[in-house]
Amino acid sequence: MREAGCLFTLQNLLSYRNSAVQLAAIKTLGNLALNEENQKELKGAVPILLSFVTKNLQSDKLTLSALLTLTNIAVLQDWHDEFYPVLHTLYNLVDTGNPQVKLQSLKLLVNLSCNEDMVPSLLAAQAPRRLIYLLDPSTNEEILLRVLTLLANLTVSAKEQQLDPTIDLPAEDKAASPETIRYAAIYGVNIYEKIRCKVFVLMNQHMNEDIRMQARKIYEAIKS
Numbered sequence: 547m548r549e550a551g552c553l554f555t556l557q558n559l560l561s562y563r564n565s566a567v568q569l570a571a572i573k574t575l576g577n578l579a580l581n582e583e584n585q586k587e588l589k590g591a592v593p594i595l596l597s598f599v600t601k602n603l604q605s606d607k608l609t610l611s612a613l614l615t616l617t618n619i620a621v622l623q624d625w626h627d628e629f630y631p632v633l634h635t636l637y638n639l640v641d642t643g644n645p646q647v648k649l650q651s652l653k654l655l656v657n658l659s660c661n662e663d664m665v666p667s668l669l670a671a672q673a674p675r676r677l678i679y680l681l682d683p684s685t686n687e688e689i690l691l692r693v694l695t696l697l698a699n700l701t702v703s704a705k706e707q708q709l710d711p712t713i714d715l716p717a718e719d720k721a722a723s724p725e726t727i728r729y730a731a732i733y734g735v736n737i738y739e740k741i742r743c744k745v746f747v748l749m750n751q752h753m754n755e756d757i758r759m760q761a762r763k764i765y766e767a768i769k770s
Contacts (some may be wrong), residue, residue: 552578553575553578553584553587553588554587556571556574556575556578556591557571557575557588557590557591557594559571560572560575560591560594560595561594565605565608568598568608569605569607569608569611572595572598572608572611572612572615573611573614573615575588575591575595575615576611576614576615576618577618579615579618579619579621580618580621582622585619585622585624585625586624588619588625589624589625589628591615591619592616592619592625592628592629593628595612595615595616595619596612596616596628596629596631596632598611598612599612599613599616599632599635599636599639600632600635606644606646606647609643609647610646610647610650613639613647613650613651613653613654614650616629616654617650617653617654617657620654620657620658621657623660623661623663626658626661626663626664629658629664630664630667633658633667633668633671634671634672636651636654636655637651637655637671637672637673637674638672638674639651640652640655640674640676640677640680640693641674641675641676645686645689648689649686649688649689649692652689652692652693652696653692655668655692655696656692656695656696656699659695659696659699659700659703660699662703662706662707665699665700665703665704665707665709666707666709668700669700669704669709669732677693678737678740678741678744680693681693681694681741681744681745681748682744683747683748683751683752687754687757690748690757691754691756691757691760694745694748694757694760694761694764695760697732697741697760697764698760698761698763698764698767700732701732701763701764701767701768702763702767704767705767705768732768733768738768741764741768742765742768742769745761745762745764745765746761746765748761749761749762749765
């Protein structure tokens with residue numbers, strides 16, 4: 547399909563006026579994005595797919611499908627640079643999206659957080675207002691696991707890189723200091739102890755082994 551020019555055609559169909567055609571093109575690209583060779587030709591699709599996420603669409607199906615395709619694309623780091631302008635939006639969807647959109651936004655953020663070059667910008671972006679409330683045993687396990695994995699990736703990488711929030715967080719991606727994810731969701735004076743207590747409970751009491759493991763990573767990364 548790639549050699550026959552289908553990737554180029556599908557990317558053009560993303561801008562088609564019919565939403566059903568757009569949805570089919572997004573889903574098809576999502577499947578094709580799982581192929582590493584296909585990924586090399588998808589840079590042009592990323593800004594268009596991101597527009598489905600940043601616009602206030604009436605269709606949750608388009609938003610969700612775009613997030614799924616972007617998540618598949620973000621498995622590799624080739625086009626991560628394209629995602630910097632939408633980090634605030636992705637965090638906001640963790641607050642405002644329906645459960646499926648919330649979960650898929652978290653999956654995409656987790657993939658981006660695996661790239662240490664993205665971590666300063668992810669720490670600088672405006673934090674989801676309700677992130678700490680998701681760190682609870684009653685939270686849906688799929689969502690809880692992704693929240694913990696995201697925070698584990700960020701805290702471990704920040705520790706390893708010895709990031710200084712006053713000089714190492716990029717100004718162009720930075721929210722007002724009290725609202726960055728670094729301050730509002732992890733290291734802030736009013737939040738730090740709450741995070742430690744919540745992940746301590748999860749790492750010792752949750753039934754899911756993966757959740758316990760990610761919670762322990764956060765605890766170890768921030769305890770000192």
